[in-house]
Amino acid sequence: MMLVVFAVTAATVYFAEENRSSNQQRLLDAQFANRVRPFLATQEARARAIKGKCWTLAQAVRLRAALEERDPEDLYQNARAELSELLDGSRANGDDASGVRASFYCFFDAKGAILLPENKESELTNPNFPSHDLQALERASRGTTDQSVCYLALARSDRPVALREVIVTRVRDWNRKNLGSLAVGFAMGELQLSGADRESGLRSGFWLNRRFYTDELPGSDRRLVAEKILLALNRQTSAPFRIDLTTGPHLVFFQALDPEMKVTPAYQVCLYPLAASLREERALRWKIIGFGLVVLLAGFAVSLFFARGLSKPVEKIVAGSKENLTRRVQAEENLREKNEELKKALEELKATQQQVIQQERLSAVGQMASGIAHDFNNTLMPILGFTELLLENDNLLSDREEARRCLEMLRTSAKDAASVVARLREFYRPAISEEAFPMVDLAKIVRQAVALTEPKWRSQSQARGVTFEVVAEIAETPFVAGEEAALREVLTNLIFNAVDAMPEGGRITLQTTIEGENAVVRVVDTGTGMSEIVRQRCLEPFFSTKGENGTGLGLSMVHGIVERHHGRLQIHSEQGRGTAFTISLPLASEASEMVPAGAPNNDFSSAGLRVLVVDDEAPVLDVLARYLRCDGHAVATAASGREALEKFRRNPFDLVLVDRAMPEMSGDQTAKSIREVKRDVPIVMVTGFSSFDKASPPEAIDEVLYKPITLDALRGTIGRLLHAA
Amino acid sequence: MCRVLLLLLLTNGLTSSLHAQATIEGRVQLPAPSANFGFNQRYAATADVASPAVNPPAAIVYLEGNFGPLPKLTAPAVMAQENQTFTPDLLAIPVGGAVIFPNRDDMYHNVFSYSKAKRFDLGRYRKEEKPKPVVFDKPGAVTIHCEIHEAMRGTVLVLATPHFVKTGSDGRYRLENLPTGRYLLKAWVDGNDIREHWVELKSGQTLQVDFPGTR
Numbered sequence: 001m002m003l004v005v006f007a008v009t010a011a012t013v014y015f016a017e018e019n020r021s022s023n024q025q026r027l028l029d030a031q032f033a034n035r036v037r038p039f040l041a042t043q044e045a046r047a048r049a050i051k052g053k054c055w056t057l058a059q060a061v062r063l064r065a066a067l068e069e070r071d072p073e074d075l076y077q078n079a080r081a082e083l084s085e086l087l088d089g090s091r092a093n094g095d096d097a098s099g100v101r102a103s104f105y106c107f108f109d110a111k112g113a114i115l116l117p118e119n120k121e122s123e124l125t126n127p128n129f130p131s132h133d134l135q136a137l138e139r140a141s142r143g144t145t146d147q148s149v150c151y152l153a154l155a156r157s158d159r160p161v162a163l164r165e166v167i168v169t170r171v172r173d174w175n176r177k178n179l180g181s182l183a184v185g186f187a188m189g190e191l192q193l194s195g196a197d198r199e200s201g202l203r204s205g206f207w208l209n210r211r212f213y214t215d216e217l218p219g220s221d222r223r224l225v226a227e228k229i230l231l232a233l234n235r236q237t238s239a240p241f242r243i244d245l246t247t248g249p250h251l252v253f254f255q256a257l258d259p260e261m262k263v264t265p266a267y268q269v270c271l272y273p274l275a276a277s278l279r280e281e282r283a284l285r286w287k288i289i290g291f292g293l294v295v296l297l298a299g300f301a302v303s304l305f306f307a308r309g310l311s312k313p314v315e316k317i318v319a320g321s322k323e324n325l326t327r328r329v330q331a332e333e334n335l336r337e338k339n340e341e342l343k344k345a346l347e348e349l350k351a352t353q354q355q356v357i358q359q360e361r362l363s364a365v366g367q368m369a370s371g372i373a374h375d376f377n378n379t380l381m382p383i384l385g386f387t388e389l390l391l392e393n394d395n396l397l398s399d400r401e402e403a404r405r406c407l408e409m410l411r412t413s414a415k416d417a418a419s420v421v422a423r424l425r426e427f428y429r430p431a432i433s434e435e436a437f438p439m440v441d442l443a444k445i446v447r448q449a450v451a452l453t454e455p456k457w458r459s460q461s462q463a464r465g466v467t468f469e470v471v472a473e474i475a476e477t478p479f480v481a482g483e484e485a486a487l488r489e490v491l492t493n494l495i496f497n498a499v500d501a502m503p504e505g506g507r508i509t510l511q512t513t514i515e516g517e518n519a520v521v522r523v524v525d526t527g528t529g530m531s532e533i534v535r536q537r538c539l540e541p542f543f544s545t546k547g548e549n550g551t552g553l554g555l556s557m558v559h560g561i562v563e564r565h566h567g568r569l570q571i572h573s574e575q576g577r578g579t580a581f582t583i584s585l586p587l588a589s590e591a592s593e594m595v596p597a598g599a600p601n602n603d604f605s606s607a608g609l610r611v612l613v614v615d616d617e618a619p620v621l622d623v624l625a626r627y628l629r630c631d632g633h634a635v636a637t638a639a640s641g642r643e644a645l646e647k648f649r650r651n652p653f654d655l656v657l658v659d660r661a662m663p664e665m666s667g668d669q670t671a672k673s674i675r676e677v678k679r680d681v682p683i684v685m686v687t688g689f690s691s692f693d694k695a696s697p698p699e700a701i702d703e704v705l706y707k708p709i710t711l712d713a714l715r716g717t718i719g720r721l722l723h724a725a
Numbered sequence: 726m727c728r729v730l731l732l733l734l735l736t737n738g739l740t741s742s743l744h745a746q747a748t749i750e751g752r753v754q755l756p757a758p759s760a761n762f763g764f765n766q767r768y769a770a771t772a773d774v775a776s777p778a779v780n781p782p783a784a785i786v787y788l789e790g791n792f793g794p795l796p797k798l799t800a801p802a803v804m805a806q807e808n809q810t811f812t813p814d815l816l817a818i819p820v821g822g823a824v825i826f827p828n829r830d831d832m833y834h835n836v837f838s839y840s841k842a843k844r845f846d847l848g849r850y851r852k853e854e855k856p857k858p859v860v861f862d863k864p865g866a867v868t869i870h871c872e873i874h875e876a877m878r879g880t881v882l883v884l885a886t887p888h889f890v891k892t893g894s895d896g897r898y899r900l901e902n903l904p905t906g907r908y909l910l911k912a913w914v915d916g917n918d919i920r921e922h923w924v925e926l927k928s929g930q931t932l933q934v935d936f937p938g939t940r
Contacts, residue, residue: 059875061870061872061873061874062837062839062870062872064875065837065838065839065868065870066839068868069839069840069868071839071841074839074844173875
């Protein structure tokens with residue numbers, strides 16, 4: 001606050017002084033202008049009068065003629081006649097403009113040289129100029145176009161300096177040819193100063209040709225003033241300036257007498273003493289400073305008084321703001337924490353999402369796997385079933401016909417199981433959409449299905465003591481393009497479902513008909529039936545009414561297979577009455593190839609071969625050996641690649657069957673080694689994988705057989721190879 | 726016989742005097758006539774204001790030398806004021822010759838001169854008044870002015886030689902009956918323009934001397 005007061009005081013002092021000085025300046029300016037104006041006006045009027053007279057004279061023919069002839073006598077005679085008024089000054093009166101009196105006159109010739117009369121009659125005509133003044137005049141006369149003004153200070157020995165204003169008029173003839181010039185000089189008046197002005201020390205003078213002419217001023221001061229004015233003129237300013245003379249500080253005002261005059265400029269100068277005003281200024285300054293101090297002290301006191309009153313609320317405000325600040329900081333902290341938490345949660349969520357997706361994928365796989373497992377179990381059932389039957393029932397064994405039938409069933413089931421496994425291919429190979437389905441006999445499939453499922457319903461009926469009746473009504477024998485195993489599976493599934501739907505026993509009817517262009521198979525049971533909701537959802541995977549016992553996959557598989565066969569599945573059900581599943585499949589067109597599935601390949605004519613069979617799994621080895629021995633071949637077995645090589649080296653063989661996946665030495669390596677021993681022996685690879693292309697078997701191998709191998713396949717391969725050989 | 730001799734002498738003298746004559750002719754380049762009438766041109770179109778005539782330019786060519794007594798003019802030369810102009814504005818007379826200045830205009834004219842060769846002032850006079858002739862007894866150029874009309878200007882060239890001629894407006898001149906010898910031939914165009922040429926005269930010879938312009 002002190003600083004504020006200081007600043008304010010300083011500013012006040014400064015502005016006050018500025019104001020004062022500028023005011024004073026303006027006042028003085030005005031005063032100066034006022035004084036100078038009348039003087040200038042008078043001077044101007046005089047000059048005008050003389051100019052007029054000179055101009056008239058310059059037009060006179062005689063004067064011109066005389067000047068041309070450079071005849072001073074005539075010249076001055078003529079001039080006198082014209083300028084009589086001016087020269088006599090009969091009506092001379094200092095203040096009257098019209099009565100201005102010329103102090104001298106003279107002529108200059110065309111080259112600018114002065115022409116003086118021969119008889120120097122009067123002083124008027126012989127001003128006896130000192131040389132520099134004369135030069136100035138001559139210069140002026142040369143520089144004049146028509147009329148011009150110049151100022152001279154004529155110094156005389158006995159009299160003070162006389163200041164003269166000189167009018168120079170050019171004399172031309174009617175052709176504007178320069179004849180010479182006329183110079184008339186008259187005295188410059190004095191500035192009128194009132195008594196009051198004089199008392200206050202105001203002084204006036206003239207500045208002419210770098211000199212300052214005034215009275216009652218010591219020479220040094222005059223010189224100083226003259227210099228300063230010259231400086232100001234050089235800088236081309238006309239503002240008044242301050243100067244320190246012996247008599248004290250003064251303010252110098254000056255004004256040009258004739259602003260257009262450049263040759264010998266003259267200025268009216270006024271000196272204004274500043275001493276008094278400076279004193280006043282100082283007094284004012286002290287007053288202001290004193291006032292400032294008083295204000296400062298007062299302010300001090302006031303501030304002390306108020307400080308107590310004001311400081312408390314201020315402190316409160318400050319404290320409050322601090323609180324706010326801490327609260328804000330806390331809030332920010334909280335926000336940041338929450339942010340962190342949210343981020344973590346988001347990450348967890350994302351992780352969980354990934355897991356769920358993964359699980360979903362797995363579940364899809366699982367779904368598929370469980371489907372396959374389910375089907376596999378279904379096919380295993382008849383295999384196990386018939387095997388048990390044969391083992392348990394000696395009667396069945398001894399009955400060749402029956403036993404044979406059972407064994408055929410076994411074979412069928414085993415093939416079905418193989419086809420189920422083949423479907424696993426879908427996992428690692430894209431499904432080949434358009435497979436040419438072979439022609440199958442639906443009626444035969446129905447019969448087979450019935451036979452296959454017989455153990456189930458038979459054992460079930462025995463266990464529960466209920467009776468099942470399975471009737472196959474084969475009206476026609478439609479042929480459809482389809483997969484035998486898949487269709488069998490469909491019917492098997494439906495029959496099992498029907499059995500499960502009749503806990504008290506009942507009747508299952510299988511019908512095959514041809515309706516229009518479709519082959520229709522109907523499975524009807526007299527079971528519990530399904531409610532509407534169950535009927536709508538029964539085809540959903542994992543939907544089961546059997547609780548823990550059911551996988552819920554049966555009907556979804558049925559549906560899938562029917563779709564694959566471009567067929568349609570219809571379900572009719574009535575609760576308490578029974579259910580009917582209707583499958584319509586498009587009839588096989590006659591143009592399609594009749595490739596009866598499972599036709600045995602009997603044309604081969606090779607027998608009595610020496611065959612080497614290599615497999616690390618004993619059962620497979622056993623089966624293969626028995627197959628071949630059945631056909632009349634001499635079979636040697638080896639359980640590993642090394643054993644096979646040893647045996648091959650020692651004995652000749654016509655054919656080698658080698659398993660792919662064997663420890664120590666793989667099937668490929670074995671085959672290669674055998675080839676090295678004997679180049680042209682046919683080698684067949686037997687493999688459980690179907691991972692490589694059927695089109696490109698490995699180098700040493702001639703053909704590939706995929707497990708499970710049927711006898712037909714084996715025979716076919718052997719036949720092909722040996723025929724080729 | 727004496728008569729025959731006299732006759733012979735006479736003819737001899739005649740022939741000798743005839744033989745002693747040389748001729749100079751030539752051309753002086755004259756400045757273009759001034760178009761400034763000294764008179765406000767605006768008013769020249771009105772019929773009742775007479776516009777001053779413009780004299781054709783001319784020069785005086787004369788042979789400077791000591792030729793003995795000058796012939797006297799039989800009658801005074803005339804420089805009239807006509808149409809606010811001195812006509813002719815250039816007049817050459819031998820020393821001692823007289824000139825009269827009649828006023829042929831309807832207005833007042835005044836004839837004066839401040840020249841050193843002759844200072845005179847005839848005052849103002851009208852047409853009817855006949856001023857006295859002015860005798861010029863000092864050689865030199867005398868500028869004649871009219872006090873009333875500033876544009877009126879005339880020159881009387883007073884020469885101390887009998888051999889002078891005024892050129893035509895084209896500048897051509899011809900001086901005849903000139904004595905032999907070496908003389909200075911001068912051409913006076915105006916007060917500031919006097920051209921000189923030394924000549925060597927032989928009898929029976931016609932010299933061609935031209936005075937080209939200096940400016």
